[in-house]
Amino acid sequence: MRFAMCAKTSFLTSVGVEIYASGHRRWLDEVKARIVADKLESDATVNALAGRYGV
Structure with a gap:
């Protein structure tokens, strides 16, 4: 996986998560x-939100 090209990385940095070169x-x-x-505003499952945010 290329660190700079990862869509999940782009999303996480766009929401304010700091990601270091070590990962x-x-x-x-x-x-x-x-x-x-x-979670409180939607019917999304915790599992779905975890996948969205890469947790």
Whole structure:
């Protein structure tokens, strides 16, 4: 997998997740809150949200 070309990486950085060259991710509190809000506002399953956010 090419790090710079990954659609999931692009999505995560667009929502505010910091991704380091080692692959380590830093989830900002605002991003965590957005994920929780997505769950509370929709019928999406936790599994679906985890897949969307790459958790």
